[in-house]
Amino acid sequence: MASEQLTEMAIMAVLFASPSRHYVRVMDTTMNTITLDRAAVTPRQLRAAIADDKAMLKAAAELTRDLVKPRPAIYWADLIASSLVGYAALAAAVMAASMWAAVAAGAVAVFALYRGMSMIHELTHMKHAALPGFRAGWNALIGVPMMIPSFMYEGVHNLHHAKTRYGTSEDPEYLPLALMKPWTLPAFILVSALAPVGLLIRFAVLAPLSALSPKLRATVISRYSALSINPQFRRRLPQGDEKARWDRVETATAVWAIALIACTAAGVLPLKAFLIFLAVGSGVALINQVRTLVAHLWENEGEVMTVTAQYLDSVNVPPPALLPALWAPIGLRYHALHHLLPGIPYHALGEAHRRLSDVLEPGSPYYKANYRGLPGLVGKLASATMRLR
Numbered sequence: 001m002a003s004e005q006l007t008e009m010a011i012m013a014v015l016f017a018s019p020s021r022h023y024v025r026v027m028d029t030t031m032n033t034i035t036l037d038r039a040a041v042t043p044r045q046l047r048a049a050i051a052d053d054k055a056m057l058k059a060a061a062e063l064t065r066d067l068v069k070p071r072p073a074i075y076w077a078d079l080i081a082s083s084l085v086g087y088a089a090l091a092a093a094v095m096a097a098s099m100w101a102a103v104a105a106g107a108v109a110v111f112a113l114y115r116g117m118s119m120i121h122e123l124t125h126m127k128h129a130a131l132p133g134f135r136a137g138w139n140a141l142i143g144v145p146m147m148i149p150s151f152m153y154e155g156v157h158n159l160h161h162a163k164t165r166y167g168t169s170e171d172p173e174y175l176p177l178a179l180m181k182p183w184t185l186p187a188f189i190l191v192s193a194l195a196p197v198g199l200l201i202r203f204a205v206l207a208p209l210s211a212l213s214p215k216l217r218a219t220v221i222s223r224y225s226a227l228s229i230n231p232q233f234r235r236r237l238p239q240g241d242e243k244a245r246w247d248r249v250e251t252a253t254a255v256w257a258i259a260l261i262a263c264t265a266a267g268v269l270p271l272k273a274f275l276i277f278l279a280v281g282s283g284v285a286l287i288n289q290v291r292t293l294v295a296h297l298w299e300n301e302g303e304v305m306t307v308t309a310q311y312l313d314s315v316n317v318p319p320p321a322l323l324p325a326l327w328a329p330i331g332l333r334y335h336a337l338h339h340l341l342p343g344i345p346y347h348a349l350g351e352a353h354r355r356l357s358d359v360l361e362p363g364s365p366y367y368k369a370n371y372r373g374l375p376g377l378v379g380k381l382a383s384a385t386m387r388l389r
Contacts, residue, residue, distance in 0.1 A: 072131050093105035093280070163310075166300075174298070200261065203257035315336055317371055319350075
């Protein structure tokens with residue numbers, strides 16, 4: 001990647017925020033399997049040879065038809081509990097008498113608010129008529145206070161699931177990280193710590209200024225209003241009802257961001273409280289960036305991939321592992337399965353995984369996207385960046 005692209009990637013992250021010998025099972029059009037030695041062909045040829053596994057896709061569709069309906073009680077209870085625990089722990093960190101108590105309370109706040117913020121992913125997939133008022137409730141409890149209103153992801157994440165966009169230059173959430181230099185991985189993670197500062201700039205400075213300049217407004221929307229990692233991505237301007245909703249939530253977020261800065265400057269809000277708020281936001285951004293790092297294998301070089309190839313480039317970390325419930329909450333531990341079934345609500349993904357595991361044969365590609373945990377995935381990606389090319 002060119003240096004100017006990495007620079008822009010860093011700016012985007014600031015403003016917002018995987019054996020020596022490999023084989024792949026490839027399904028041909030008659031559903032017969034062949035084995036390809038990766039050393040004999042290029043990675044691009046390998047991916048192009050992965051046809052859709054019809055048995056897996058059929059099973060995924062047929063066995064989960066009764067799981068597509070979201071359960072409002074689960075969504076609301078999860079959102080409210082995450083918010084209450086998160087903000088209570090944040091307040092405890094501010095009022096703590098000792099550093100260790102503040103750190104402990106801050107850690108609880110990070111994981112609770114991270115869970116709440118991760119629900120933005122659900123907002124991009126749900127039919128809002130099935131959960132009336134939930135988007136507004138999420139924005140009020142999480143989106144506005146944490147300065148990541150839902151429009152930052154709605155209209156962006158769905159492009160990542162478009163069959164002909166995934167892994168290409170038009171995918172806002174994809175970079176061939178496994179093919180980059182080793183130093184890009186720590187840079188990718190560490191720059192996310194500046195996300196809260198970038199969000200303050202986005203909403204307290206750029207939002208009001210862009211209201212005075214149509215040219216600046218177009219730039220702010222297209223380049224600094226998306227939770228994406230692809231520096232080439234430019235989002236379209238909102239229209240109609242979407243624009244009206246966008247403007248309302250952006251105004252509320254801008255007022256909140258300006259109030260935070262003004263109250264801190266005036267001494268109404270203690271500097272300690274402001275800095276702890278930013279530190280918790282940085283902690284959330286860092287965890288999410290690490291989670292993003294292991295959500296895919298990041299090996300695609302821009303070609304269009306089949307659904308099965310996209311699945312195999314994605315990651316599940318199913319039970320019995322326990323820690324993914326913390327660093328990949330709200331169904332994100334089943335990220336590969338989510339790419340097969342993007343319409344399944346997060347609370348049903350575990351059941352979908354159990355059903356598929358019960359019926360699919362041991363040789364199914366389904367099992368090739370399952371991994372044990374975070375350390376092995378990070379090591380796999382780091383090793384990939386160190387290979388000679």
